Amino acid sequence: MQTVTFNISGMSCAGCARSISNVLNALNGVQTADVSLDQHRAVVEYDAAKVGPDVLKGAIEEAGYEVAG
Numbered sequence: 001m002q003t004v005t006f007n008i009s010g011m012s013c014a015g016c017a018r019s020i021s022n023v024l025n026a027l028n029g030v031q032t033a034d035v036s037l038d039q040h041r042a043v044v045e046y047d048a049a050k051v052g053p054d055v056l057k058g059a060i061e062e063a064g065y066e067v068a069g
């Protein structure tokens with residue numbers, strides 16, 4: 001398992017964090033997605049054989065949020 005952290009802007013409430021969490025968890029290869037509204041951050045544990053940071057980042061952006069770094 002690999003872990004990656006994304007700094008996310010555009011989250012304004014718990015619903016946003018939940019949306020992002022749902023989107024990430026729906027991806028094949030994602031083990032856990034821990035989204036923090038307070039820290040504007042998502043920590044994702046994933047199987048590198050199935051998915052990568054680019055796909056994870058793309059999914060967050062498609063959900064309507066911005067990823068910085």
Ligand SMILES: [Cu+2]
Pocket residue numbers: 011012013014015016017
């Ligand atoms: Cu919200």
